[in-house]
Amino acid sequence: MNIIVCIKQVPETTEVRINPETNTLIREGVKSIINPFDMYAIEEAIRLKERFGGKITIVTMGPPQAEAALREAISMGADEGYLVGDRAFAGSDTWATSYTLAGAIKKIGVYDLIICGKQASDGDTAQVGPGISTHLNIPQVTYVKKVEEATDKSMRVERMLEEGYEIIETPLPALLTVVKEINEPRIPSLKGLMRAKSAKIIVWGQKDLNLDPQQIGLCGSPTQVVKIFTPTQRAGGQILKGEPAEIAKELVSLIKDEVN
Amino acid sequence: MDYLLTDEQKMIKDLAHKIAEEKIRPAAAKYDVSEEYPWDVLKVMAESDMFGLFIPEEYGGLGTNVMNLCLATEEFSRACGGIAVCYAASALGTFPIVLFGNDEQKKKYLPDLASGKKVAAFAITEPEAGSDASGIKTVAKKEGDYYILNGLKHFITNGGDAETYVVVAMTDKTKGARGASAFIVEKGTPGFTFGKKEDKFGIRASSTRELIFTDCKIPAKNLLSKEGMGFIVTMRTFDMSRPGVAAQALGIAQGALELAVKYVRQRVQFGKPISSFQGIQWMLADMATEVEAARGLVYSTARMVDAGKKDVSKESAMAKMFASDVAMKVSVDALQLFGGYGYMKDYPIEKYVRDAKITQIYEGTNQVQRNIIALQLIKELSKS
Numbered sequence: 001m002n003i004i005v006c007i008k009q010v011p012e013t014t015e016v017r018i019n020p021e022t023n024t025l026i027r028e029g030v031k032s033i034i035n036p037f038d039m040y041a042i043e044e045a046i047r048l049k050e051r052f053g054g055k056i057t058i059v060t061m062g063p064p065q066a067e068a069a070l071r072e073a074i075s076m077g078a079d080e081g082y083l084v085g086d087r088a089f090a091g092s093d094t095w096a097t098s099y100t101l102a103g104a105i106k107k108i109g110v111y112d113l114i115i116c117g118k119q120a121s122d123g124d125t126a127q128v129g130p131g132i133s134t135h136l137n138i139p140q141v142t143y144v145k146k147v148e149e150a151t152d153k154s155m156r157v158e159r160m161l162e163e164g165y166e167i168i169e170t171p172l173p174a175l176l177t178v179v180k181e182i183n184e185p186r187i188p189s190l191k192g193l194m195r196a197k198s199a200k201i202i203v204w205g206q207k208d209l210n211l212d213p214q215q216i217g218l219c220g221s222p223t224q225v226v227k228i229f230t231p232t233q234r235a236g237g238q239i240l241k242g243e244p245a246e247i248a249k250e251l252v253s254l255i256k257d258e259v260n
Numbered sequence: 261m262d263y264l265l266t267d268e269q270k271m272i273k274d275l276a277h278k279i280a281e282e283k284i285r286p287a288a289a290k291y292d293v294s295e296e297y298p299w300d301v302l303k304v305m306a307e308s309d310m311f312g313l314f315i316p317e318e319y320g321g322l323g324t325n326v327m328n329l330c331l332a333t334e335e336f337s338r339a340c341g342g343i344a345v346c347y348a349a350s351a352l353g354t355f356p357i358v359l360f361g362n363d364e365q366k367k368k369y370l371p372d373l374a375s376g377k378k379v380a381a382f383a384i385t386e387p388e389a390g391s392d393a394s395g396i397k398t399v400a401k402k403e404g405d406y407y408i409l410n411g412l413k414h415f416i417t418n419g420g421d422a423e424t425y426v427v428v429a430m431t432d433k434t435k436g437a438r439g440a441s442a443f444i445v446e447k448g449t450p451g452f453t454f455g456k457k458e459d460k461f462g463i464r465a466s467s468t469r470e471l472i473f474t475d476c477k478i479p480a481k482n483l484l485s486k487e488g489m490g491f492i493v494t495m496r497t498f499d500m501s502r503p504g505v506a507a508q509a510l511g512i513a514q515g516a517l518e519l520a521v522k523y524v525r526q527r528v529q530f531g532k533p534i535s536s537f538q539g540i541q542w543m544l545a546d547m548a549t550e551v552e553a554a555r556g557l558v559y560s561t562a563r564m565v566d567a568g569k570k571d572v573s574k575e576s577a578m579a580k581m582f583a584s585d586v587a588m589k590v591s592v593d594a595l596q597l598f599g600g601y602g603y604m605k606d607y608p609i610e611k612y613v614r615d616a617k618i619t620q621i622y623e624g625t626n627q628v629q630r631n632i633i634a635l636q637l638i639k640e641l642s643k644s
Contacts, residue, residue, distance in 0.1 A: 190309035193271050
């Protein structure tokens with residue numbers, strides 16, 4: 001089974017400090033890590049490879065330092081890494097990012113499965129995985145918490161819902177996004193770290209992928225960030241106590257007061 | 261202090277640090293109470309190739325390297341001296357095979373020890389043979405293609421949980437120390453059973469048991485080196501492993517120091533964090549300096565061993581003695597800095613005191629280490 005895992009390098013949010021004067025993140029000195037949800041995607045790919053054999057290809061879009069994320073994935077057990085990076089891709093929103101990553105995956109060509117984390121811990125959109133599958137025109141199953149069965153033609157998975165789970169069978173190739181319940185990512189081995197150190201990372205830019213210039217980078221991004229603000233804190237609610245009939249009456253009168 | 265570690269050494273240290281913080285520290289208190297053998301943590305170490313650090317490449321390891329072993333043991337011990345010793349004791353049980361095993365023995369035993377599939381143990385101590393190893397009563401009598409072992413070993417770290425044992429027994433009692441021999445004994449050999457598991461003051465995650473040999477028949481090909489080499493095997497093994505015990509002590513000291521520094525910055529008395537008081541600062545300064553001195557000695561000794569220096573008994577003994585004395589002093593001082601809280605089991609620091617104590621005792625008490633150092637010193641001076 002040939003698996004592609006898409007990952008993102010993000011700031012380590014457990015160590016983020018806020019500048020009290022500007023209320024913005026202090027980015028200096030903040031370590032970059034693989035998006036925690038992507039770690040589960042990498043681990044699941046390795047487990048599937050251990051069961052079915054095949055190859056794991058890691059793809060990331062980002063600046064040159066994102067190469068470290070690819071090497072970390074290789075140290076865990078992935079086979080090769082592609083860094084999709086170009087000034088032309090800067091400012092991409094989820095649309096442009098998923099279009100660009102889909103372009104890279106098309107160029108890689110042969111795959112049975114794509115796995116992504118459910119979302120990135122910095123943007124929290126959960127859109128890039130589904131976006132890639134849409135651009136590639138393959139099925140997607142989001143929030144996967146367990147791979148039940150797999151063959152080279154299809155896969156049966158459990159998809160986590162707020163209350164319970166769904167069992168979904170999908171033909172392959174398909175794209176999965178995974179939740180943290182699916183596994184526990186492994187610690188790399190020394191041999192893996194040594195292999196990762198000398199692994200060749202392939203870098204692709206706009207020229208290599210030959211993408212539609214109207215759909216990449218800032219100009220290919222329909223999302224516009226107009227303003228970023230901290231939501232105002234909600235005041236604590238009021239809890240009504242007593243018999244249900246009395247509570248209902250009191251609630252109605254409170255609502256009436258509020259309206260008036 | 262910068263010890264100018266190579267990229268590979270840094271990689272090993274960082275990986276061991278990650279294992280220590282993510283897997284060992286969260287489990288330390290649990291195993292200290294339950295005294296269960298920490299198989300789940302050892303499995304992570306195994307999958308990360310940590311058991312390969314003391315085994316040659318041709319037998320599935322990453323090359324026998326005492327410095328690498330010390331770096332890993334130090335990091336593990338920062339988080340838990342008990343779990344770390346399960347790992348280090350396997351190295352102790354493996355070294356005799358690495359140093360004295362023939363190719364057949366190495367091929368048979370080392371790959372599983374390198375992968376961490378099996379754990380090793382070394383057995384010399386007996387109820388009446390502690391520091392005085394010449395008191396060994398376990399005997400190995402040759403009968404055809406076999407040796408028949410009879411006797412009792414006690415205080416054996418990893419005893420019962422290890423699969424591969426190196427056991428020192430007398431093949432010729434009339435020759436005293438020169439009548440001892442070392443054998444590889446596999447768990448499950450008929451006549452080889454285990455006695456009681458010890459209830460210990462510290463390093464409670466590790467298992468310590470009696471080994472009982474009752475007409476235990478082992479193949480003659482399991483003899484390491486030749487008959488009569490038992491004490492040479494033991495001494496050479498200890499020369500290699502003492503830096504590891506020293507690294508364990510160093511890690512315990514470092515771990516206690518870190519906890520103390522963190523605590524004194526948080527603890528407020530008289531309206532200020534107690535780290536702002538000079539009396540506290542001076543204690544910390546002494547502790548940090550002693551830990552660094554121990555580290556210098558441990559690393560230098562490990563590098564000497566790896567450089568192939570023949571006689572390292574004195575340096576190995578110095579490193580083990582000094583680092584373990586520092587571990588004891590620093591952990592006690594760290595507990596003092598925690599005040600009354602430190603005496604309570606709700607805080608992690610009292611465990612460091614309990615874990616530190618054994619490092620002054622095992623693999624030769626620190627009094628025996630001083631004997632070794634003095635003897636070697638006098639020998640060297642009389643030559644010059």
